[in-house]
Amino acid sequence: MTSIDYSSKIPNNVDLSSDKRLQRALESWQPDYLDWWNSVGPTDFNANDIYLRTAVSVERDGWAHFDYVKMPDYRWGIFLTPHEGDRKIGFGDHFGEDAWQTVPGEYRNSLRRLIVTQADTEPASVEQQRLLGHTAPSLYDLRNLFQVNVEEGRHLWAMVYLLHSYFGRDGREEADELLERRSGNPDHPRILGTFNEPCEEWLSFFCFTMFTDRDGKFQLLALAESGFDPLARSCRFMLTEEAHHLFVGQTGVGRVIQRTCEVMNENPGKDVREYGAIPLEIVQKYINFWASSSTDLYGAEVSSNSANFFRSGLKGRAYEEKKYTDHKALEGAYHVDRFADGRISREEVPLRNAMNEILRDEYIADNEKGIEYWNKICERAGIDYRFKLPHRRFNRKIGDYAAGWFDLDGNPMDETTWTTRASDWLPTREERDYVKSLMKRCVKPGEFAGWIAPPSKGINGQPVEFEYVKL
Ligand SMILES: [Fe+2]
Ligand SMILES: [Fe+2]
Numbered sequence: 001m002t003s004i005d006y007s008s009k010i011p012n013n014v015d016l017s018s019d020k021r022l023q024r025a026l027e028s029w030q031p032d033y034l035d036w037w038n039s040v041g042p043t044d045f046n047a048n049d050i051y052l053r054t055a056v057s058v059e060r061d062g063w064a065h066f067d068y069v070k071m072p073d074y075r076w077g078i079f080l081t082p083h084e085g086d087r088k089i090g091f092g093d094h095f096g097e098d099a100w101q102t103v104p105g106e107y108r109n110s111l112r113r114l115i116v117t118q119a120d121t122e123p124a125s126v127e128q129q130r131l132l133g134h135t136a137p138s139l140y141d142l143r144n145l146f147q148v149n150v151e152e153g154r155h156l157w158a159m160v161y162l163l164h165s166y167f168g169r170d171g172r173e174e175a176d177e178l179l180e181r182r183s184g185n186p187d188h189p190r191i192l193g194t195f196n197e198p199c200e201e202w203l204s205f206f207c208f209t210m211f212t213d214r215d216g217k218f219q220l221l222a223l224a225e226s227g228f229d230p231l232a233r234s235c236r237f238m239l240t241e242e243a244h245h246l247f248v249g250q251t252g253v254g255r256v257i258q259r260t261c262e263v264m265n266e267n268p269g270k271d272v273r274e275y276g277a278i279p280l281e282i283v284q285k286y287i288n289f290w291a292s293s294s295t296d297l298y299g300a301e302v303s304s305n306s307a308n309f310f311r312s313g314l315k316g317r318a319y320e321e322k323k324y325t326d327h328k329a330l331e332g333a334y335h336v337d338r339f340a341d342g343r344i345s346r347e348e349v350p351l352r353n354a355m356n357e358i359l360r361d362e363y364i365a366d367n368e369k370g371i372e373y374w375n376k377i378c379e380r381a382g383i384d385y386r387f388k389l390p391h392r393r394f395n396r397k398i399g400d401y402a403a404g405w406f407d408l409d410g411n412p413m414d415e416t417t418w419t420t421r422a423s424d425w426l427p428t429r430e431e432r433d434y435v436k437s438l439m440k441r442c443v444k445p446g447e448f449a450g451w452i453a454p455p456s457k458g459i460n461g462q463p464v465e466f467e468y469v470k471l
Contacts, residue, residue, distance in 0.1 A: 011077030013058055014161070025164045026078075031177055033157075034072060036179040040127045042149055044134070045073050049470040051459065053244075055079050057156070058237055066460045068470065074150045078161045080233035091320050091327040092313035099229040103166045107312045111228055112167055114314055116174050117191055118219060119159030120181065122152045123162070124195035125208070127183035127357035132205055135439035137449035138184050140458065143468035144248045148209060151241045158234045166230065193397060194293045201432075201439045202452075203256060203278065207290035210249030210370055215297040217242050218318050218363045225316030250370050251455060256283060257374050258453040261381035276438060276450040279380070280385045285427040286435075287387060288408065291367060292395035298360040300399045301336050302347075306355035317355065318362045334358060339393070339400040344412065364392060395426065443471055 009027055010016060016023050038046065049068040056065040058079050062284040070222050087099040103111055126149050134143035148423035156178065163171035181188050184196045194215075199208050220242060256278055263277040272279050301307065309315040312327065317324060326332070338347045349357075374387045393401040393408030405418035408425055427435075442449040446465025458464045 010157075011056070011075045012161075013077075013079050014083075015379060016078065019165070019209050020268060022165050025172060026161065026301040029164070029172075031161060032176070032179055033076070033153075033160075034209065035155065035367055036123065037072065038128075040123075040130060040182065041153070042071065042126070042130055042133050042146060045146065045469075050149060051143055051462070051466070051468045052147055053460070055082060055237075055241070058082065063237075063240060064460075071146060071150060075152070076150070076154050076157045078157055079237050080158075080230065081230075087229055087232075089313045090225055091316045091324075091329070092227070093310050093328070094227055094313040095327050097227075099227050099232070101229055103228065104312075107314060108167070110309060111231070111314055112163070112170065112174065114223065114309065115159055115162050115231065116178070117177050118223065119156060119163070119174075120191045121195050121216065122156040122159065123178060124183045124190035124192075125149075125179075125199075125212070126152050127190075128195065128197070128199040128208070129205060131200070132202060135202065135441055137202060137439075137442050137452045138447060138454070139443050139445055139468040139471075140448075140455060140464060140466075141252070141452075142443065143459065144244075144252075145205065146469070148245050148248060151245070154241070155238050162230055162234060187226075191385050192297055194290075197293060198253030202252070203283070203286050203435050204290070206249050206252030206256065207286050208249065209245050210253055211287075211290040211294040212297075212369065213242060213245040213249060214366060214370075215294045215363060217246060218359055218366070219297075222315050222320075222359055223316035225318075225320040246365070250373060252452075253283065253287070253370075254374055254377055255453040255455060256451060257377050257387075258381070259451055261383045262379060262382055262453065265381060269305065273434065277439070278389075278435060278451050280383075282427065282431050282435065283424060284387055285431065287371075288390045288394065288425050292390050293397075295360065295364070295392055296396055296398040299356045301338065301357050302349050302353050303356045304353060307350075307352040310352050315355075317358055337393075339404055339412075342404065342412065360392065363387065372412075390425070443469070 002368050009030065047070060049070060051066060052069045052074065053064045053066050054069065054075050055063045055077060057063060058081055089095055089097050089099050129145060129149060132145055133142060160175045163175045181190050183190045184198060189196045194212050200204055220235040224232050224239060226232045260272055260277045260280055263272045263275045267275060329351040332351050333348035334351055334357060336347055336349045336354055336357050337344055371387050371389050378385050390408045391406065393406040394403050394408055394412040405413050405415055407413060438451045440449065445467045448454045454464050458466050
């Protein structure tokens with residue numbers, strides 16, 4: 001069993017106490033982190049006991065330790081999956097060489113940029129979700145929100161550890177800036193677009209954890225292959241936590257759908273709004289918004305940056321080692337639909353330049369499984385409605401398709417048509433207001449707000465009516 005240094009202020013399995021300089025740097029960052037948590041993290045729940053999972057070891061039986069914790073006392077630790085003996089670089093020009101245990105000088109800037117971009121998303125999502133606790137539909141959901149929040153905080157710790165220990169002064173400056181940017185702040189925003197979008201009600205939270213955290217999953221999968229071993233090992237451990245975030249999103253949207261189907265069956269022909277449920281069409285519009293925004297996070301369809309990250313062995317493909325045989329990707333091409341001068345045309349792109357699109361394809365295929373899961377809920381309830389993932393061209397702000405307008409099936413249209421039709425596809429002000437109007441605090445153990453069904457089971461074998469948060 002890998003030993004964890006619990007006697008120090010920062011729980012870790014990286015032998016922090018042997019590096020006094022690093023330990024001091026992190027210990028001086030810690031109060032700034034707590035200030036950040038207290039000022040823009042979840043509001044007003046810092047004194048409550050919450051039934052949380054804390055990583056106390058990276059082993060199969062130790063990383064999910066459940067107990068009541070006050071969020072500011074959460075043990076935000078630094079955990080890497082253990083060394084795998086002599087790990088080799090798994091792709092790119094350095095394929096087969098020993099994985100780097102220190103930063104390769106020539107790639108220092110690219111590597112720092114990759115780490116900072118990933119790191120920035122972690123505190124951003126906590127900021128986006130900070131007010132949701134006040135309108136929780138149940139104690140079960142409230143607990144899940146806070147679980148996601150503390151783990152995003154831990155992911156920030158994981159990335160700051162890398163910056164502090166491997167990037168010297170630049171790394172420390174970057175770590176400070178991670179606590180200074182703010183989601184949605186026009187003067188000092190978070191780096192990526194989706195992480196500046198408001199997330200003001202729970203339907204958005206569930207869509208965010210479904211679609212945006214799933215982008216996180218695929219970015220982490222690509223970084224988990226990195227030739228820079230400490231990054232790979234950090235991301236591998238983060239993925240174990242990420243799975244719960246995706247569960248919260250997929251089942252959260254699913255429970256909204258389930259509730260609406262029940263109301264439809266009980267009141268045939270009626271508008272479910274009369275009964276305080278969310279129409280399936282509105283759920284679809286939220287899906288359209290968050291799925292399209294998150295699809296942007298993969299960047300441009302054809303990208304020399306992504307080619308460079310791959311060439312240098314910094315960021316691979318998802319499941320690089322397991323799924324592919326040609327890890328150099330020097331031969332062969334990828335078919336990418338390009339859009340220029342109002343026309344879509346299929347192009348053969350050298351594989352390395354298509355890495356963004358390859359990762360996006362994996363992401364989209366994973367999203368489709370979520371859609372299927374939701375459609376099964378409708379099917380079981382005997383409701384005809386079927387959900388659909390919007391086409392990747394829909395509502396894009398980044399890449400080729402940002403230059404055009406497309407419907408949910410990816411068909412191009414002119415701007416005027418888009419302007420008149422957009423409200424059929426994306427939530428309108430009235431619809432958002434309606435969803436917001438339903439967000440009323442419902443926090444008696446075992447009770448659920450009228451717009452969402454209870455989950456099929458509780459957390460960690462506890463009953464659904466368990467007191468997940470002591471208010
Ligand atoms: Fe995360
Ligand atoms: Fe996450």
